[in-house]
Amino acid sequence: MTAQFVVAMIADERDSLPKWVTERLDAVPGLEVRYKRCTTEDQLLAIAKDADFIWTRAQNLVLTPEVLPKLSKCKAIFRSGSGMDGYPIEEAAQLGMHMCNCPESISESVAEHAVALLLDTARQVTASDRFMRGETTNRPRFNWHVTGRTLGLVGFGRIARRVVELLAGFKLKVLCYDPFASPEDMKAMGVTTTELDSLLSQADFVSLHCPLTDRTRHLIGKRELALMKPNAILVNTSRGPVIDEPALLEALRNGTIGGAALDVTDPEPPIKGGPIFDVPNLVLTPHSAAMSADFQRNFFEASIQVILDAMAGKLESHSINKHLMLNAESFIMHVTWFLSTKV
Structure with missing residues (x-):
């Protein structure tokens, strides 16, 4: 069956994620998830050029302002967790792309x-x-x-x-x-x-x-x-x-x-x-504040929910740059501190 919604996971190979996560996503009708740890623009475009949704969970290595226009079908970029430093938030908004996170997981x-x-x-x-x-x-x-x-x-x-x-x-x-x-x-x-x-x-x-x-x-x-x-x-x-x-x-x-x-x-x-x-x-302490016995389960449960919401067209509650889409000039100052309401 042809996928109705394509997700490109650009931070991990499939085998590096918990098996229950990939199996849960495999079971979603109409969803295709591609996995590749991308460190170059060519690797990114190879799996994400026609993706509807880009998923990452790490420091941004490849999502530059220059590459965003080449992701013509992309509706949203999602970073599991909370930290969004280093991501092209304004540039994504100018192209109509939501920039999302899930701070509730941590x-x-x-x-x-x-x-x-x-x-x-x-x-x-x-x-x-x-x-x-x-x-x-x-x-x-x-x-x-x-x-x-x-x-x-x-x-x-x-x-x-x-x-x-x-x-x-x-x-x-x-x-x-x-x-x-x-x-x-x-x-x-x-x-x-x-x-x-x-x-x-x-x-x-x-x-x-x-x-x-x-x-x-x-x-x-x-x-x-x-x-x-x-x-x-x-x-x-x-x-x-x-x-x-x-x-x-x-x-x-x-x-x-x-x-x-x-x-x-x-x-x-x-x-x-x-x-x-x-x-x-x-x-x-070694940047371990988010780590707990329940961390992995909470982290990926929240991430899966964001993907399901994206499929259903319900990205507003996860988007940190929706205000920039409405009025880029008025909300440039707002969006940076809007992050603090989500961290």
Whole structure:
């Protein structure tokens, strides 16, 4: 039977995906899925030139602004998960292509990890463990009393909102900087909207939940770190380059801030033996915030649902650039921060 809807999976060979995923897709009437890990334009065009839908789940290697016009039948490009940095969002919109993701597949795990990093750093759990094992002679001098302090969120998407819910028992005052999130939505969750500088100067804990864009690259730099309280803790589970990492390391060495916890770094992974491993009051995890026992099942279930929705013409709820399609000039600023409502 001739396929009615063609999907090109350009990040993986068929055998590298879980068998239950490929079997589930094989069973969908009218659907053809082609699999190829594409690293060149020629490989991409070989399987996707006449595809209705392009599916990937990794860093963008081949979807350049120049190649998009050659994908004449493509209705949407879908990246499993949430991160869309490096994808040609505006250019796709100009060609009428939706750019989609499924952050719901990872938001719970990332929120839990952000909270774990905050509590670990505040209560000096990792530092105390290192001391007990004899890996350091520096016994932690104090632990933060978390209850009743001030949390600052940069970005108010799914993950940030879930962080607020998970920390509710600590009775924190919560501030948020997100220029495009709804103040009404924040107010409904007991969150106060504010400007970034004000947030940084007031917060005891700052947690980053924004996408990586030209606007947010090095959003937290030397000037911003200097605004923070001397005992403040910075948590990043978004993207490494949102922080100017050399400036952060200097701030930790100099005691400008009290500590930091990073699940993402710049570069990633960190350079072996690099300066990031020699600073005090820093907890590191290997970009593992999304990983959990249920991660794979949730990740691919959500991905399959997006494909089924695409077949049914229901892409609006997954699209991050639909506003650009309506009015590119008015929404260029909006779409980059719209991502933070989906991260």
